[in-house]
Amino acid sequence: MVDADLLGSYFVSAYPPFSQWSTEELPAYRSALAAPRAGRATPFGLYVHVPFCVERCQYCYYLAVDGAPQDLVASYLDAVLAEADLYARSPALSERRVGFAYFGGGTPSLLTADQIESLFTGLRQRCDWSEIGEISFECAPRTATQKRLDALHAAGVNRLSMGVQQLDDHVLEQNGRVHRVEDVERAWKRIRDTGFDTVNLDLMVGMHGETETSFFDSLERIMEMAPDSVTLYQLEIPLNTPLSREVRGGQVDQLASWDTKHDRLAAAFERLESNGYTVRSGYTAVRDPSRHGFQYQDAQYNGADLAGLGVASFSYLDGVHHQNLATVPGYLQAHREGQLPLGRAHRLSREEQLVREMILQLKLGSVDLTRLERKFGLVPEEAFAEPLRQLETEGWLQVADRKVELTRAGLVRVDGLLPRFYPQRHQDVRYS
Ligand SMILES: C[S@@+](CC[C@H](N)C(=O)[O-])C[C@H]1O[C@@H](n2cnc3c(N)ncnc32)[C@H](O)[C@@H]1O
Numbered sequence: 001m002v003d004a005d006l007l008g009s010y011f012v013s014a015y016p017p018f019s020q021w022s023t024e025e026l027p028a029y030r031s032a033l034a035a036p037r038a039g040r041a042t043p044f045g046l047y048v049h050v051p052f053c054v055e056r057c058q059y060c061y062y063l064a065v066d067g068a069p070q071d072l073v074a075s076y077l078d079a080v081l082a083e084a085d086l087y088a089r090s091p092a093l094s095e096r097r098v099g100f101a102y103f104g105g106g107t108p109s110l111l112t113a114d115q116i117e118s119l120f121t122g123l124r125q126r127c128d129w130s131e132i133g134e135i136s137f138e139c140a141p142r143t144a145t146q147k148r149l150d151a152l153h154a155a156g157v158n159r160l161s162m163g164v165q166q167l168d169d170h171v172l173e174q175n176g177r178v179h180r181v182e183d184v185e186r187a188w189k190r191i192r193d194t195g196f197d198t199v200n201l202d203l204m205v206g207m208h209g210e211t212e213t214s215f216f217d218s219l220e221r222i223m224e225m226a227p228d229s230v231t232l233y234q235l236e237i238p239l240n241t242p243l244s245r246e247v248r249g250g251q252v253d254q255l256a257s258w259d260t261k262h263d264r265l266a267a268a269f270e271r272l273e274s275n276g277y278t279v280r281s282g283y284t285a286v287r288d289p290s291r292h293g294f295q296y297q298d299a300q301y302n303g304a305d306l307a308g309l310g311v312a313s314f315s316y317l318d319g320v321h322h323q324n325l326a327t328v329p330g331y332l333q334a335h336r337e338g339q340l341p342l343g344r345a346h347r348l349s350r351e352e353q354l355v356r357e358m359i360l361q362l363k364l365g366s367v368d369l370t371r372l373e374r375k376f377g378l379v380p381e382e383a384f385a386e387p388l389r390q391l392e393t394e395g396w397l398q399v400a401d402r403k404v405e406l407t408r409a410g411l412v413r414v415d416g417l418l419p420r421f422y423p424q425r426h427q428d429v430r431y432s
């Protein structure tokens, strides 16, 4: 029997929870776009969602369409560029320089080399990339062909992230991954030889069929490869995933408990540290923190503005959250009508902005309370007196000299602790 507490969302990517965003609040997002914000000091970046995958993995909750029918991909990329045009003409963004960009999926590396080239060229023509820093791109092992890697390198991608998940064919197959260990080995060699500034490999902790041995052997092999960055995600099983349906149908009888996943992550961080890596968040360890940052994540956790292009993408502009329409047909229809594909939004109060930055920065392991007070004019020790007291008593964090530091035990379960910082009205709401 699989414990019921293994089902549902775990990773917190937004506050207030998505269920609190609504179509009624779309006017707030329209107003944010209509207000000129030239010369703003707030960093600004782009997210581009590429919603195509060869096949759906058992645990996946991302918006992705199986296969990549070429006519659909072509219409989709046209729509993304048209959306970029609409943003680039808005008073809020017309004079803003793009500081960072992230291409996520789905599997963005399913795009052909030509599509990659025209997508990047189109975006550069529409937005000011003259001072761009990090350009991050997600890829999957089988699609990492030399032609595509060369196109990505030539387009300026300087942080490539590949989803490995585990180096065990049995576990990969059981979870519906289309790649096998030999695909990873082949892709790794090409990626290393292509010469990206930063390469990150994603692993998962607690996959269906994973054993102590499959997980730690995978980690050892990853450390031999010596990527610049290793990200470890603990398996979550949101209710819309094929795996959750199997669990509820009684077809899966064993999965790692949350305690096991937390313990494995803590042990993995220790192994990585003894191999010269530095833990920089509740998920990621890097070889050289001064070179292998993650601007996309850090900027967002510190309140950057973000324009999300593509189906179901998220934006954040001047304290307003927004998510695009979440189906491909709906997204394409908005494009045919010459409209932004507006889905749902939420304007955050000052208190909500404080909670948002507090919880996002906790994911990095420490929070500077003086900085938050300066930014929001609210005293975090007062606003969060109860959760800070509770979590300190339970051994998950320490507060000293106006800094909150998570303990390692707190860091490996950080997403499970964050809802304690929510005000009462958001305590028991659905996540999405
Ligand atoms: C959008 S995927 C990245 C690229 C590509 N689609 C892939 O899966 O390899 C981002 C990462 O999220 C992680 N992930 C996906 N589903 C997850 C789940 N249910 N629980 C934990 N991590 C998950 C995986 O490590 C994956 O590499």
Ligand code: SF4
Pocket: 052, 053, 054, 055, 056, 057, 060, 061, 062, 064, 105, 106, 107, 140, 163
């Ligand atoms: S490859 Fe990534 S985005 Fe695609 S189905 Fe698998 S986990 Fe989801």
